Amino acid sequence: MSPASQPPAKYINREELRSYENSLKYYRDLKNSMDTARYEGREEGIAEGIEIGRETGIDLGIQAVALALLKEGVSDDIILKTTQLTPEQLQKLRQES
Numbered sequence: 001m002s003p004a005s006q007p008p009a010k011y012i013n014r015e016e017l018r019s020y021e022n023s024l025k026y027y028r029d030l031k032n033s034m035d036t037a038r039y040e041g042r043e044e045g046i047a048e049g050i051e052i053g054r055e056t057g058i059d060l061g062i063q064a065v066a067l068a069l070l071k072e073g074v075s076d077d078i079i080l081k082t083t084q085l086t087p088e089q090l091q092k093l094r095q096e097s
Helices: 014-071 076-083 087-096
Strands: none
Touching (some): 014 087, 076 087
16 A cells, blocks of 8 residues: 555654644634535525515516506606605606606
C-alpha cells in the first residue's frame, strides 16, 4: 500500500494527529456553517422574490383597473378613491396609454 493511500495516523505522531483532527473538525464545522448559511440565504431570497412578485402583481392589477376605468370615462376622483393611486400615478398611466 502506498503512503498516499494510508491513513494519516500511520505516518504522523500523536500531536500531529491531534492537530490534523482539529483542523479537519474546524474545516467540517466551517463547511457545515457555510452550507447552512447558503441554504438559509436561498430560502430567504425565494421568500423575498415571492413577496416582490405578489406586490408587482397587485400593482399591475391596480393599473389595469385604473386604465379600464379611464377608458370607460370614469372621473379621476372615483378612480383615485377606488385604486388608491396618487394623482401623479394616474396621470402617468393616462400618458402611457
